[in-house]
Amino acid sequence: MDEVATKVIEILKKHMKEPRDDISLDTQLTDLKIESLDLAMIVFDIEDGFGIEIPYNANEEVEAFKTVGSVVDRVKSLIAAKQASAAKA
């Protein structure tokens, strides 16, 4: 697992009531018993940790928040977008 994935999983574990060690990229967030309030705090920590802003609305089902892998992919694409816009500027 790469650096982004490791960091994301660390953040997820921080907000789980009973942190598990068997989290993989395929793990569903619902299996981790992460609820909406946890997700708000997880999004906050990811944004802080990677210096990005994640468009996220707790009222909508978001594809990017289905599995651990999809969160990692979303974070990577946001980091890439940020670097691209920084390079342009």
Added chain:
Amino acid sequence: MSNGKPGRRVVVTGLGVVTPIGSTVPEFWASLKAGKSGVTPLAGFPLDDLKILIAAQIKDFDPKQRLKHFKRDRIITLADRYSWFAAAAADEAIKMAGLEMPLADPYRSACIIGSGAGGLTTFETAYRDLFIHNKRATHPLTLLRIIGSSAAAHVGIEFGVKGPTFATCSACSTATHAIGIARDYIRDGMADVAIAGASESVINYGTMKAWQALHVLSPEGCFPFAKKRNGTVLADGAGILVLESLEHAQARGATILAELRGFGMASDSQDMVKPTIEGPSVAMQTAIEEAGITPDQVDYLNAHGTATADNDINETKAIKNVFKDHAYKLAISSTKSMHGHPLGAGGGIEAVATIMAMRESWAPPTIGLDEPGEGCDLDYIPNVGREMKLRYAMSNSLAFGGLNTSLVFGPAP
């Protein structure tokens, strides 16, 4: 208030406090017995240009220790301080009452826990983050921490209360209004059990600046009814009662600590800071009438006694107005001289002090009262508490805006 209609009798079966002079009822009572002051140098945040440098802060409260056994409410330790204090006080009161949790009949239970200002320190932290530290966002729990009903909600979640759950807000009368309304719900048959009181934790830079600008804080200490009094001293704290219908308490074999005999409320409808004599008088009079007693049967009065110039003299006049000749025989004290002024939580903490005084046959003193102020000529139990039988006792809360409340407690039936 009764509106003349009789109802079910309401008793107190649990007490809980978190105060600067003790974060449980036994610790708090021991401090009152010792005449201990909770006023200390202001600490915990940058004092910068503040001129008032004292407060009665709670400095040793660890939510991770005190609330670690909370099961249903999994984010209590992430809540605002004011919710921590409410949760700890409610927990103590419920344990004292011996109620099984979650409550057996949740829809017949109420949780009315007010706050004058809610999560004001969370506000300050969030605004510092945004406006000074230029952070991109506030902490995700900021909103939930701030709202003034969050203490009631947290306690309701933890203890499984599904009946009326909300906060009252009436400045220094907040807790007393909460207790009075809870009393009404039980008396009128809407609920059998209630967790009622208030919590406050507003001591931060912005609050101190706001109070300082109103020029009602003392730079030296809280000296109610004394000549040297020169303002009040802000405090942290929570005070919570468990109330039940008499039948409910008896049916489960609970220890009844006192009966809540009367509740009066009256608004001055005149001025935000200048009190009337009439408003507090009507509140006290109503509470006495509801209690079905005469003023001379009241043995002890826990006064609002804030140590401001206006309150103490006005409250004294109102007491004379209600109690007539008995005013001079009535044992009166302001426990704010010891625990400071916890704003909305005051009425809850003082109700606990009043009920403990009845149970222990010992009236707490007004400390720092070396020489009485002009016009303060009643028996304020100066400096040393007094062993005495207390059959009926009253507790006053008189708030900014002229929002007056009064409770009368009597012996367990």
